Amino acid sequence: MITMKDIVREGYPTLTESAAPVEMPPNKEDQETLTDMLTFIQNSQDPEISEKYELRPGVGLAAPQLGLSKRMMAVHFEDLNGNSYSDGYYNPKIISHSVEQTYISTGEGCLSVDREVPGIVPRHMRITIKAINLNGEPVKLRLKGYAAVVFQHEIDHLNGIMFYDHINKNDPFKTPDGAKPCD
Ligand SMILES: O=CN(O)CCNC(=O)c1cccc(Cl)c1Cl
Numbered sequence: 629m630i631t632m633k634d635i636v637r638e639g640y641p642t643l644t645e646s647a648a649p650v651e652m653p654p655n656k657e658d659q660e661t662l663t664d665m666l667t668f669i670q671n672s673q674d675p676e677i678s679e680k681y682e683l684r685p686g687v688g689l690a691a692p693q694l695g696l697s698k699r700m701m702a703v704h705f706e707d708l709n710g711n712s713y714s715d716g717y718y719n720p721k722i723i724s725h726s727v728e729q730t731y732i733s734t735g736e737g738c739l740s741v742d743r744e745v746p747g748i749v750p751r752h753m754r755i756t757i758k759a760i761n762l763n764g765e766p767v768k769l770r771l772k773g774y775a776a777v778v779f780q781h782e783i784d785h786l787n788g789i790m791f792y793d794h795i796n797k798n799d800p801f802k803t804p805d806g807a808k809p810c811d
C-alpha cells in the first residue's frame with residue numbers, strides 16, 4: 629500500500645526530469661504500480677483510511693512522485709459538472725489543446741511540495757489526450773476545465789514540470805488575458 633513515506637519531495641531528481649515511456653504491453657510490475665497509484669488516490673479521499681494512514685488528499689498522482697521515472701499517472705475525482713474520472717494511464721500524450729486558458733481560482737497544490745505556493749497556474753482550457761488505460765485499452769479523452777487542469781498537472785510531472793513553474797514571478801495572481809477560472 630502506498631503511503632506518504634513513498635512520495636518523494638522537492639529536490640528529488642525524478643521530479644525535474646523527463647520520464648521514460650512505459651513498454652507496451654505493460655509488464656506485471658508496472659500494472660501493479662499503476663493500480664497501487666489509483667488505490668492511493670482513492671484512499672487519500674477516504675475519511676477513515678486517510679486519517680488512519682495520515683494521507684494528504686489528492687486527485688491525481690504521477691509515477692515520478694514515487695521516484696519512478698516512468699510515464700504513468702492515475703486520477704480519481706469528480707469534476708464540477710458531476711463527471712467522474714477514476715483510472716490509470718500509460719504514456720498519456722496531449723495531442724491538441726485550446727488557445728483559451730483556465731485556472732483554479734485557489735491555485736494548485738502537490739504532494740511532492742510540502743509548502744503552500746500561492747498564485748494562479750494558467751492551463752489550457754481544453755485538451756485532447758491519447759493514452760493506454762489501466763486495462764490496456766487505447767483511449768482518447770477530450771477534457772475541459774477542471775478535468776483538463778488535473779490531467780495537465782499530472783502530465784507535467786512526467787515532463788519534470790512543477791505547478792509553480794507556471795506561476796507569474798512578478799505578479800503571482802495575474803490572470804492571463806481572457807482566462808476564466810474553472811471552479
Ligand atoms: O500530482 C498530484 N498531486 O501532487 C496530488 C496533490 N495535488 C492535487 O491533488 C491537486 C490540487 C490542486 C490542483 C490540482 Cl490540479 C491538483 Cl492535481
Ligand code: NI
Pocket residue numbers: 737738739740781785
Ligand atoms: Ni503534483
